[in-house]
Amino acid sequence: MKKTLTTIFLFVFLISFAQESINFENATFKEILAKAKREKKLVFMDGYASWCGPCKLMEKNIFPLPAVKEYFNANFINARFDMEKGEGRDIAMKYQVRSYPSYLFLNGDGEVVMKNYGYMGEQDFIAIAKEANNPLLATGNPKELFEKGESDPAFLLNLMRQNAQTDYELAKKVSERYFKGKKDQQLTRDDVGMLLYFVKSPSDSNYQVFKDRKEDIVKEMSEDIYNQFDVNIKISKVMESSLNQNTGVIDDEYFYKNAIPLVGKTEAETALNRMKVIYYPNVGNYKEYEKAALLYYKNANDFDSEELLKAAWIFSEHIDDMTSLKQAEEWAEKSVMKTETAENTFILAKIYDKTGKKANAKMYAEMSKNLAEQQGKDSSAATQLLQKLK
Numbered sequence: 001m002k003k004t005l006t007t008i009f010l011f012v013f014l015i016s017f018a019q020e021s022i023n024f025e026n027a028t029f030k031e032i033l034a035k036a037k038r039e040k041k042l043v044f045m046d047g048y049a050s051w052c053g054p055c056k057l058m059e060k061n062i063f064p065l066p067a068v069k070e071y072f073n074a075n076f077i078n079a080r081f082d083m084e085k086g087e088g089r090d091i092a093m094k095y096q097v098r099s100y101p102s103y104l105f106l107n108g109d110g111e112v113v114m115k116n117y118g119y120m121g122e123q124d125f126i127a128i129a130k131e132a133n134n135p136l137l138a139t140g141n142p143k144e145l146f147e148k149g150e151s152d153p154a155f156l157l158n159l160m161r162q163n164a165q166t167d168y169e170l171a172k173k174v175s176e177r178y179f180k181g182k183k184d185q186q187l188t189r190d191d192v193g194m195l196l197y198f199v200k201s202p203s204d205s206n207y208q209v210f211k212d213r214k215e216d217i218v219k220e221m222s223e224d225i226y227n228q229f230d231v232n233i234k235i236s237k238v239m240e241s242s243l244n245q246n247t248g249v250i251d252d253e254y255f256y257k258n259a260i261p262l263v264g265k266t267e268a269e270t271a272l273n274r275m276k277v278i279y280y281p282n283v284g285n286y287k288e289y290e291k292a293a294l295l296y297y298k299n300a301n302d303f304d305s306e307e308l309l310k311a312a313w314i315f316s317e318h319i320d321d322m323t324s325l326k327q328a329e330e331w332a333e334k335s336v337m338k339t340e341t342a343e344n345t346f347i348l349a350k351i352y353d354k355t356g357k358k359a360n361a362k363m364y365a366e367m368s369k370n371l372a373e374q375q376g377k378d379s380s381a382a383t384q385l386l387q388k389l390k
Helices: 002-018 029-039 053-062 066-075 087-094 122-132 135-139 142-147 153-163 168-181 189-197 205-212 223-242 252-263 265-283 286-296 305-318 322-338 342-354 358-374 380-389
Strands: 042-048 076-082 102-106 112-117
Touching (some): 029 042, 029 076, 042 053, 042 087, 053 122, 066 076, 076 087, 112 153, 135 142, 135 153, 142 153, 142 168, 153 168, 168 189, 189 205, 205 223, 223 265, 286 305, 286 322, 305 322, 305 342, 322 342, 342 358, 358 380
Antiparallel strands (some): 042 102, 102 112
């Protein structure tokens, strides 16, 4: 009997040990912040919801991992709040938590020094923690530190990311200091993305970085795409001014008058049509979109099949002119020839239906339905089209 009790005790112990996780504080938010301030640490907060699947997977698969427990317990005051209950509702509102799980790294004053979200593997989860765990962030206000001249690269990169959407002007100033410090260092892919985000015109100081570091940048993108960015940067102000805010229509005459001296006639024409195919569908002006798309995608072989398929989809939904639909047929066919998917075969079927090619429409609608069912996707749209074609 004694042996049996010992075995049971050991079993229970092992189960308990296996369930150990990050040491989350059982305290109010105010108490957690006070403790972080006393110990000069950041708060790591897991913002979850009771119904959230990825939240449960993080709790089950990631939080109990030895490396995760060790790092988070040693470096942070850890907290968990259900963002839809009790105090969590106020926290969610204060920090604009809209997706779960959300991870907040806060200093003792409750200021966000880093924010992330979603299910993560062990390495990525520890990596964001290490990025947040910069000693500068635990004891000082990030914006005040920046104003005092702080130039630590990791600090600047984090401050840039945290303010890119909420305080663009601050983030832009931070980016200028960051890239000035990268003068003699290789630019990473993330660096290139950040640089492009903060370059809006040739008058921006980062534009000179864009020009000087062309060799690094074209390692991450084709030279053709680099040149497209260059054109867009040069004429970005012209683009903004050419849009009539009252009518929602782009003023071609104004655009060409001001853009051609900057980039030349050919580049100006391409840029204008590219602007139109992005802008007009978003405001529902499909008449103007149709004209712009036919010009922009005139040489279809110059474009990726997925981009052409998107244009074909818009035509299948909103355009009735037969000549235009014939062009959309070619765009959709190019995508289907590359690889047949439930999506592109459906779009091609819709266009064939509108151009009167009923047999072809039925064949590709059947194909779309079968592909969708094989892949566990929704096949209802293809089914409805087939019923219409009977």
